[in-house]
Amino acid sequence: MSQFRQIFREGLWDNNVAMGQMLALCPLLAVTTSATNGLGMGIASLAVLLLTNIIISSVRGVISPQVRIPVLIVLIATVVTLVDMTINAFMHDLYKVLGLFIALIVTNCAIFGRAESYASKQPVLNATIDALAMGFGFMWVLVAVGGMREILGSGTLFANASLLLGSHFAWLETTVIPDFSGILLAILPPGAFMALGFLIVIKRLIDRRLPQKTNNDLVTISSHC
C-alpha cells in the first residue's frame, strides 16, 4: 500500500508532470485561459493516459527495446484517435467542449513519457495507479494555472463549467471580482508562462522547507516538449 502512496506522491507533487518533469508544457500553456479549459484538458489527458498505460503495460512482454518507440507511438496515436472518434460520435455535446483538447493530446509528451519510462516496465496495476496519479497531478496544475489566469484576466472562476460538466455543476461558476475588465496579459500566452513560473517557484520553496530526504533527488530535466 505504501508503494501506491509513493506513486501518488510522485504524481501529485514530487515528480509532477508539469512542475517536476517539465513535460506537457505545450498543451498546458496553450489551453489554460480559464479554469474550465484546464479541467477539460485534464480530464481528456487523464482518460488517454489511463488507457495507454494499461494497454502498454499489458503488452510490455512482447515489445522489444529496439522498436519500442515506434510501437508505443503507434499505440498512443491510435488510442487518441479512437477516443476522439468515440466521443465525437456518442458524446457529441462533450466533444464540442473537449474536441480541441483531445486532438492536442497527441502533442503531449507526458503520455509517451509515462508509457516509455513506467508502463512498459511495470505490471498493469502499478501502471494504472501511476496513470491516475500522473493524470490527477497534471489536472490540478492545469486547473491552478487556468484559475490564476482566469481570475486575473477576466475576474471569474470556472466560467462555463456547466458546458463541460453538465448543469449540476453550475454552482462552480463564480465571479471573483465583479465588474472587472481583466488584465489582458494574464490571458495572453505570456500570462501562462508567468502563472506556471509562479507555481514552480512556490513548489520549490515548499520543497526546500520539507525534510531534506525528499528533495535530494530533485528532478533532472532531460527532455522537453
Added chain:
Amino acid sequence: MISFDIQQHKEKPIYQALLLGGACAVVSLLLILGNHTTTQAIEDHRTADKLAMLAQVLPQSYYTNDPLNETRELNHQALSAPATLMLAKKDGVVSAAAVQLSIAGWGGIINMIMALRPDGELLGVRIISHTETPGLADKIEMEKSDWITGFDGKSLDNVSEKGWQVKKDGGEFDQFTGATITPRAVVKGVHTGLLMYRRWAESEEGLKTLAGQASQNAENTPEAAS
C-alpha cells in the same frame, strides 16, 4: 515457457519487423473498425450542427427545403477559400440566402455565416469560429457582445462603399478598444459576402433562380439587380 521463447527471439531482426508490422496491422484494423462504427453518427452530428448554425441567422420558418443541399460556390479574390452560398426556399421560391465564408483575422481564420433576404439585405451575421485574442477581440461573438447585431438590416444599398469599414477607417462600424484588425476583418468579410451575393444574383444562373419570386415581389427584384 512462452515468455522464455519470446525473450530468446527478441533480439532477432525478424522479430522486430514482425512486431512493428503486427502492431501496425492490429492498429489499422482497430482504426478501420472505429471509423466504420462512428462515421455515420459523426456525419449526422455535423449536419445537425450546420443546421443549428444556420438557424442562428435564419429562422426555420423561412424555408421548407434543405438549404444544406441547395448550395453554390462563390469566389472572390479577397478570400483564400471559396465561400458557400446556401439557398433557403419556401414552396420553390427563394426566400432567403445564407453565405458562409472564412476570412483572415488577426490570430487566424475567422469563419462566419450571414443570412440575407433575396434583395441583399442582411438578416444577421454570426461568427462560427475564430482564434482571435480572448478578452479583447472576442466581442465579435454573440455571447460576448451584441456588436455583431450591428449588421442586421444593412445592405449594399443603405451603406455606401466607403461605409463598409470600421469607424477608424472612416466607415460605419465600431472597432473595439485595442483591437481594430479583428472587426476590420469581420466588416470586410460581410462586405465581401454581400458583393459576392450581388454578383451571383445578377448572374444568369442567379437571375433564373431568383426569377421564381419576381412575380410575387416585383418591386424588390429590380433593386436586387441594380
